[in-house]
Amino acid sequence: MFRQILDKVRENVPLVHNITNYVTVNDVANVLLACGASPIMSDEPDDVEDITSICAALNINIGTLNQQSIAAMFKAGRRANALQHVLVLDPVGAGASALRTNTALQLMEELRFTVIRGNISEIKTLMLGSGSTKGVDADIADAVTEENLPEVIAALQHFAAQKQCIVAVTGAIDLVADAGRCYVIRNGRAEMGKITGTGCQLSALIAAFVAANPQQALEASAAAVCVMGLAGEIAWHNMAATDGNSTYRNRIIDAIYQMQGAALDEGARYEIR
Amino acid sequence: MFRQILDKVRENVPLVHNITNYVTVNDVANVLLACGASPIMSDEPDDVEDITSICAALNINIGTLNQQSIAAMFKAGRRANALQHVLVLDPVGAGASALRTNTALQLMEELRFTVIRGNISEIKTLMLGSGSTKGVDADIADAVTEENLPEVIAALQHFAAQKQCIVAVTGAIDLVADAGRCYVIRNGRAEMGKITGTGCQLSALIAAFVAANPQQALEASAAAVCVMGLAGEIAWHNMAATDGNSTYRNRIIDAIYQMQGAALDEGARYEIR
Amino acid sequence: MFRQILDKVRENVPLVHNITNYVTVNDVANVLLACGASPIMSDEPDDVEDITSICAALNINIGTLNQQSIAAMFKAGRRANALQHVLVLDPVGAGASALRTNTALQLMEELRFTVIRGNISEIKTLMLGSGSTKGVDADIADAVTEENLPEVIAALQHFAAQKQCIVAVTGAIDLVADAGRCYVIRNGRAEMGKITGTGCQLSALIAAFVAANPQQALEASAAAVCVMGLAGEIAWHNMAATDGNSTYRNRIIDAIYQMQGAALDEGARYEIR
Numbered sequence: 001m002f003r004q005i006l007d008k009v010r011e012n013v014p015l016v017h018n019i020t021n022y023v024t025v026n027d028v029a030n031v032l033l034a035c036g037a038s039p040i041m042s043d044e045p046d047d048v049e050d051i052t053s054i055c056a057a058l059n060i061n062i063g064t065l066n067q068q069s070i071a072a073m074f075k076a077g078r079r080a081n082a083l084q085h086v087l088v089l090d091p092v093g094a095g096a097s098a099l100r101t102n103t104a105l106q107l108m109e110e111l112r113f114t115v116i117r118g119n120i121s122e123i124k125t126l127m128l129g130s131g132s133t134k135g136v137d138a139d140i141a142d143a144v145t146e147e148n149l150p151e152v153i154a155a156l157q158h159f160a161a162q163k164q165c166i167v168a169v170t171g172a173i174d175l176v177a178d179a180g181r182c183y184v185i186r187n188g189r190a191e192m193g194k195i196t197g198t199g200c201q202l203s204a205l206i207a208a209f210v211a212a213n214p215q216q217a218l219e220a221s222a223a224a225v226c227v228m229g230l231a232g233e234i235a236w237h238n239m240a241a242t243d244g245n246s247t248y249r250n251r252i253i254d255a256i257y258q259m260q261g262a263a264l265d266e267g268a269r270y271e272i273r
Numbered sequence: 274m275f276r277q278i279l280d281k282v283r284e285n286v287p288l289v290h291n292i293t294n295y296v297t298v299n300d301v302a303n304v305l306l307a308c309g310a311s312p313i314m315s316d317e318p319d320d321v322e323d324i325t326s327i328c329a330a331l332n333i334n335i336g337t338l339n340q341q342s343i344a345a346m347f348k349a350g351r352r353a354n355a356l357q358h359v360l361v362l363d364p365v366g367a368g369a370s371a372l373r374t375n376t377a378l379q380l381m382e383e384l385r386f387t388v389i390r391g392n393i394s395e396i397k398t399l400m401l402g403s404g405s406t407k408g409v410d411a412d413i414a415d416a417v418t419e420e421n422l423p424e425v426i427a428a429l430q431h432f433a434a435q436k437q438c439i440v441a442v443t444g445a446i447d448l449v450a451d452a453g454r455c456y457v458i459r460n461g462r463a464e465m466g467k468i469t470g471t472g473c474q475l476s477a478l479i480a481a482f483v484a485a486n487p488q489q490a491l492e493a494s495a496a497a498v499c500v501m502g503l504a505g506e507i508a509w510h511n512m513a514a515t516d517g518n519s520t521y522r523n524r525i526i527d528a529i530y531q532m533q534g535a536a537l538d539e540g541a542r543y544e545i546r
Numbered sequence: 547m548f549r550q551i552l553d554k555v556r557e558n559v560p561l562v563h564n565i566t567n568y569v570t571v572n573d574v575a576n577v578l579l580a581c582g583a584s585p586i587m588s589d590e591p592d593d594v595e596d597i598t599s600i601c602a603a604l605n606i607n608i609g610t611l612n613q614q615s616i617a618a619m620f621k622a623g624r625r626a627n628a629l630q631h632v633l634v635l636d637p638v639g640a641g642a643s644a645l646r647t648n649t650a651l652q653l654m655e656e657l658r659f660t661v662i663r664g665n666i667s668e669i670k671t672l673m674l675g676s677g678s679t680k681g682v683d684a685d686i687a688d689a690v691t692e693e694n695l696p697e698v699i700a701a702l703q704h705f706a707a708q709k710q711c712i713v714a715v716t717g718a719i720d721l722v723a724d725a726g727r728c729y730v731i732r733n734g735r736a737e738m739g740k741i742t743g744t745g746c747q748l749s750a751l752i753a754a755f756v757a758a759n760p761q762q763a764l765e766a767s768a769a770a771v772c773v774m775g776l777a778g779e780i781a782w783h784n785m786a787a788t789d790g791n792s793t794y795r796n797r798i799i800d801a802i803y804q805m806q807g808a809a810l811d812e813g814a815r816y817e818i819r
Contacts, residue, residue: 021587022295022568022571022587023585023587024575026572029469030468030518030522033518034467034519038408039296039469040366041294041336042366043337044339046340047338047370047373051366051369051370054369065590065593066593067592068339068340093586097597099593194579194580196576196579196585197575234515242784243800244804245576245579245799245803246580246796246797246798250520251515254517254520255517257519258515258517298568298569299570299742299743302569302570302743303741303742303792306740306741311682312742313639313681313682314568314610315610320611320643320646323644323645327642327681528788528790530740530792531790
């Protein structure tokens with residue numbers, strides 16, 4: 001089924017507006033092109049309403065937020081909501097600073113997000129309204145394990161119901177939940193954590209996948225998570241002995257560019273709870 | 274003849290000031306180094322006049338423009354004009370938002386550009402004073418084809434005469450025109466559109482090539498377009514089975530780094546009309 | 547001995563806050579991950595104090611400074627000093643514009659830096675309080691040679707004593723000096739100058755290495771310089787015939803990711819004067 005979702009992205013070529021951090025923005029643009037979508041970036045408040053109007057989705061990532069880009073996030077987000085576009089939030093570093101936590105919470109307050117994707121520490125911060133995050137990585141104490149899985153899923157579904165959105169938590173085990181169902185996904189490799197930006201890339205992919213499959217938002221989000229994780233597996237398989245994290249980054253995007261629907265259906269490892 | 278133009282870039286090592294978007298800026302810096310030039314980036318209004326003064330060319334790219342960088346574009350552009358430096362405009366997304374369209378038009382009003390390079394939708398927007406662009410990609414309806422080629426060339430040459438500059442339109446067929454002549458270039462591959470930033474890179478190359486060959490600005494611009502397109506062909510030839518758009522990006526810059534004058538003269542495919 | 551220093555970085559996983567330019571920021575993040583550290587980027591004045599508080603080191607790079615990021619540098623730097631964090635300055639382009647020169651000098655005036663790293667033209671500018679730099683590259687007239695080495699070392703040590711910090715000058719010969727000793731390092735390759743950002747990456751590495759080895763700040767700085775240079779040698783050895791500067795960039799970061807302590811001790815080429 002994920003095959004059809006990926007095919008739709010390539011047929012529809014959704015244009016995705018990204019207000020995103022300057023650390024991983026180039027990878028975000030290339031991964032959108034790799035999956036068959038089209039990227040545009042704009043974070044000037046006087047520019048974003050026009051830009052988001054011609055797009056199918058808006059991906060808001062607070063990774064290197066500043067007062068100007070925060071204003072742009074709200075303006076673009078309101079326009080995206082008014083136009084019923086797909087709206088994704090990536091709360092990078094929520095819990096690591098008051099500005100990040102508060103900005104993420106206020107964005108959730110004022111805007112209706114289709115999907116919120118983060119690591120477990122960031123999502124916990126949003127669920128609790130406060131938190132502490134080890135930089136932009138999840139705190140080990142927060143890790144999702146086989147043991148606490150039922151409990152974490154219940155909390156995510158409660159949060160998804162409350163916010164009327166899809167919540168995606170990525171880590172060793174990935175969870176994609178709405179109020180009714182939760183995909184538990186076991187694709188990916190630990191080495192992906194040694195590359196900057198796999199999370200940012202995934203949030204952009206989710207925006208594109210949902211934009212091209214608006215009637216199946218949960219499935220499309222889960223498919224994007226599987227695509228990213230599977231690409232991490234394929235890319236690792238393609239690594240030469242002297243390759244490291246920089247080449248791994250390229251190979252992951254390459255694997256998404258090359259990914260066929262059949263390979264996705266074969267390689268996706270998930271259950272629905 | 275293009276061989277001599279490339280050699281001059283490597284002999285002169287022109288320093289190119291770039292006010293450019295944060296999406297593709299790293300590739301712009303590396304492609305300038307690859308061709309033999311030297312990059313510097315600055316978009317702070319209080320910094321740009323000093324920086325542009327020590328350079329040979331200024332490359333203005335409005336890809337992620339903001340109010341601060343717009344102010345910097347005008348300040349740097351006036352200084353570059355006063356010093357008779359090469360000045361290039363890349364009107365990324367002109368037609369996609371009022372701010373982008375108006376900024377590009379005002380820059381053209383206030384400054385004398387040596388070269389303006391964009392896709393056909395962006396250039397049409399500048400010629401008409403308004404337009405609509407599909408994000409940062411050209412609208413298919415605007416495509417340059419063998420059929421409308423004479424008509425498009427005439428329009429470009431009229432525009433070039435009016436603005437007293439060189440106009441470069443890149444796409445499936447590339448056109449580089451001044452009031453009197455037009456290079457019609459058929460290098461490149463469609464897959465280059467699956468990488469972010471090949472246009473941004475080309476604008477920077479043009480700035481470097483013209484800076485090192487000021488007496489042959491049209492030829493130098495055409496040579497830069499051929500270098501980029503030919504690099505796309507060579508890089509594609511070097512692709513392994515599992516490579517995708519991220520690696521293709523690296524291989525294109527690598528091909529420019531490795532490009533010899535003889536290979537350029539042999540591989541350049543163009544006619545002059 | 548450098549082996550233990552590298553091992554400590556991998557054991558401690560120091561979190562490094564970077565206020566850095568948007569040209570090379572992605573490479574800076576990936577090189578920090580490659581060496582075993584963890585990166586976070588933030589340049590919003592309202593965000594940086596919180597962010598730097600959870601880190602072990604702050605790396606200030608003025609490469610694409612603007613009035614907002616300058617304010618952030620001072621705020622974050624004061625907090626880092628108050629918390630006795632490692633504080634590194636990379637004065638990119640000092641000497642190329644009044645704003646860059648003055649900002650670097652004022653940062654040195656107001657803050658206590660643990661390490662200042664630049665090319666010889668930038669460091670000369672800081673030593674003299676003014677200067678002229680060829681863009682972001684060193685002026686050839688300033689080059690460190692075997693002939694002027696004793697004289698340059700004496701000047702650096704005088705400066706290091708005055709500022710009570712470590713000074714690292716990188717180029718064909720690398721020098722890492724405090725008031726009492728100077729490492730003279732001969733790793734690296736000239737081709738590293740054809741990649742944007744090897745200097746920016748090195749400054750970030752120094753921040754991570756000193757943060758993980760606070761009692762051996764001079765040795766840790768020298769180790770970081772050797773790691774970068776040796777990675778340049780290993781990466782060059784791994785280059786295929788068609789590879790150029792873009793792939794070389796990836797291979798250098800890959801080599802750092804793969805670097806073992808034994809290989810570092812074997813490949814490090816330095817003397818202590």
